[in-house]
Amino acid sequence: MTESNVLLELNNIKKYFPITAGIFRREVGAVRAVDDISLRVYRGETLGLVGESGCGKTTLGKCVVRLLEPNSGSMQYNFGGEMRDLLSLNAQESFAARRKIQMVFQDPYSSLNPMKTIYQSFDEPIRIHSDRNKEERRELIARLLEAVNLHPEYMYRYPHEFSGGQRQRICIARALCVDPELVVCDEPVSALDVSIQAQVLNQMKDLQEKLGLTYIFIAHDLSVVEYMSDRIAVMYLGQVLELAPARSLYDRHIHPYTQALLSAVPVPDIRAKRERIILEGDVPSPADPPQGCRFHTRCQYCHARCVEEMPKLEPLAADPEHFVACHLAEERFAAVGT
Amino acid sequence: MATEYILEINNLKTQFVVRRRRVVRAVDGVTFKVRRGKILGLVGESGCGKSVTAHSIMRLLPKTAVIPEGSILFHPEGGESVDMAKLNPTGRKIRSIRGNEISMIFQDPMASLNPVYNIGDQIIEVLREHSKITKKEALERAVRMLELLSIPKASERIKDYPHQFSGGMKQRVMIAMGLICRPQLLIADEPTTALDVTIQAQIIELIKEMQSEFGFSTIIITHNMGIVADMADDVAVMYMGKIVEFGTKEDVFLNPLHPYTQALLKSVPILGNAGEDKLIPIRGVTPDPSEMPPGCAFEPRCDFATEACKTCVPGRVGVTDSHIVRCVHCIGEKLDD
Numbered sequence: 001m002t003e004s005n006v007l008l009e010l011n012n013i014k015k016y017f018p019i020t021a022g023i024f025r026r027e028v029g030a031v032r033a034v035d036d037i038s039l040r041v042y043r044g045e046t047l048g049l050v051g052e053s054g055c056g057k058t059t060l061g062k063c064v065v066r067l068l069e070p071n072s073g074s075m076q077y078n079f080g081g082e083m084r085d086l087l088s089l090n091a092q093e094s095f096a097a098r099r100k101i102q103m104v105f106q107d108p109y110s111s112l113n114p115m116k117t118i119y120q121s122f123d124e125p126i127r128i129h130s131d132r133n134k135e136e137r138r139e140l141i142a143r144l145l146e147a148v149n150l151h152p153e154y155m156y157r158y159p160h161e162f163s164g165g166q167r168q169r170i171c172i173a174r175a176l177c178v179d180p181e182l183v184v185c186d187e188p189v190s191a192l193d194v195s196i197q198a199q200v201l202n203q204m205k206d207l208q209e210k211l212g213l214t215y216i217f218i219a220h221d222l223s224v225v226e227y228m229s230d231r232i233a234v235m236y237l238g239q240v241l242e243l244a245p246a247r248s249l250y251d252r253h254i255h256p257y258t259q260a261l262l263s264a265v266p267v268p269d270i271r272a273k274r275e276r277i278i279l280e281g282d283v284p285s286p287a288d289p290p291q292g293c294r295f296h297t298r299c300q301y302c303h304a305r306c307v308e309e310m311p312k313l314e315p316l317a318a319d320p321e322h323f324v325a326c327h328l329a330e331e332r333f334a335a336v337g338t
Numbered sequence: 339m340a341t342e343y344i345l346e347i348n349n350l351k352t353q354f355v356v357r358r359r360r361v362v363r364a365v366d367g368v369t370f371k372v373r374r375g376k377i378l379g380l381v382g383e384s385g386c387g388k389s390v391t392a393h394s395i396m397r398l399l400p401k402t403a404v405i406p407e408g409s410i411l412f413h414p415e416g417g418e419s420v421d422m423a424k425l426n427p428t429g430r431k432i433r434s435i436r437g438n439e440i441s442m443i444f445q446d447p448m449a450s451l452n453p454v455y456n457i458g459d460q461i462i463e464v465l466r467e468h469s470k471i472t473k474k475e476a477l478e479r480a481v482r483m484l485e486l487l488s489i490p491k492a493s494e495r496i497k498d499y500p501h502q503f504s505g506g507m508k509q510r511v512m513i514a515m516g517l518i519c520r521p522q523l524l525i526a527d528e529p530t531t532a533l534d535v536t537i538q539a540q541i542i543e544l545i546k547e548m549q550s551e552f553g554f555s556t557i558i559i560t561h562n563m564g565i566v567a568d569m570a571d572d573v574a575v576m577y578m579g580k581i582v583e584f585g586t587k588e589d590v591f592l593n594p595l596h597p598y599t600q601a602l603l604k605s606v607p608i609l610g611n612a613g614e615d616k617l618i619p620i621r622g623v624t625p626d627p628s629e630m631p632p633g634c635a636f637e638p639r640c641d642f643a644t645e646a647c648k649t650c651v652p653g654r655v656g657v658t659d660s661h662i663v664r665c666v667h668c669i670g671e672k673l674d675d
Contacts, residue, residue, distance in 0.1 A: 052534035193383040198605040198619035227607035264539035266564025270591045279536045282504045
């Protein structure tokens, strides 16, 4: 993972949503949905973003595709070797950049226009972003549908004629119709039945291999994220608490939150005897996050320093690819062993 | 009459009459037994009929539903057995059982609490409906129940309204409502699906704790194989209105015999495998419940399907005393439907 392989670099991204009150809509506070996140996404990898509801994972995804403008921070994107900040591009450049980053949404039922045929839904972005003629566009749509194992003739059908799994495959194909480099997938399988989830997940893996795509894969289901991702970022209250390659996150999770999260996932194996760590209480409100470490209110290892000082996301001394935001990271790493 | 089983469902059929007199067989010959003091996990995908089964037991079905066949025998401790399927769904008898001896927790705690009453009033409503008790006593019992379910400052919070509680706390209130009358059977319909994983873990542990404390029997309905593996003693796997496999947890997880159960277990990622084993999806989609295939309902998606599967509906085969499978390829004692 070298510097030149970086596709996207997020630096100190913040996204606050104002809370207003009174008839003058005076600002009385802010929901800190994404609070100072810095991440790198490498070309060709899948970066998993995992966390509970309200942790800011979807907001971060939307910032990356720029459906939301971050309040501050920069997003450096690799344009053929040259890193440029997506947030300071001019209108023409941003139009071209939007093509490169696409998104797949959670709910395949509401993300396809019921009044348009699949052909119409696909045709519009292709027309806008390329100068293909009608015949070429039709050919491309046919190829895309074939790539997700759907019959090309289906392009003249309406969304209601498809099942949930088929619709999600259509949404994936639609994201690919402008030939993107990075696809942000926001909970792409959580609206689907278990037997259908595997179809969609495998399809996404195949497409990634074939087209050399980079994914940001957002989900709350840890087992799905682990199955899909090369690296996983664990989010909590708008921050990344731990970032590591999928395997080492499972084997040597350092952060107490990751530990609790992993132990909370029910595993369909009755032989697995696991120690379950039950977190007390609920996630605090992102409008009024705790001082110091965001997790200290629910952490069993909390001590004085955690209450006062916010830990930074830093690599472990022994493993530079494993980032943890915890004051106890090195001690805990030594205890877990290698 | 105390038998080993608290609930025996025999060949239960629940049908809905939809447009143009088409009949949807949502529950199509379900037979299973719930052991006293044990947890039964009922798993299946959406639309397989697991919730309709639960609503049939409680007789909370909409007016378009009919139960043309089958029996639901409830054997309460120290009481007479009742066939729930024969009761008048709005009659006095069912109302004395519902919420009292059998109670239910629903999937979405946000939608199952009334937003305009405080939670104390909602909890004691069940209690006062079923026993002669003063409001003060009822509230005291409600507070004790909430304390048991680890709601902090229960005596103050009992006056709060549902919107003042978080999702996990609301589900605790729902559990309190379900348990306040000390039911003998608790039906939990996807009790954690709307919750986050760490909250889900809290609720799972809580239901297990309450069960060992009060000793009631439980039917837990879920689509998550992991929750079943964690909680259940017995497992029933449901597909298109039928129980395709029934057995103890060990039977179903260590020796799954029905192709659907096997496929279901292979199609979910297991934490800790890090994508090493590629998932094997189940091909195709679930059939339309009003146009079911003539033979085995799983036949169009099954890897082991033969000609026999296309024509006849497989009967129940007892592979061992505890392990019952509906598949023509399984060898064992033929059982009645």
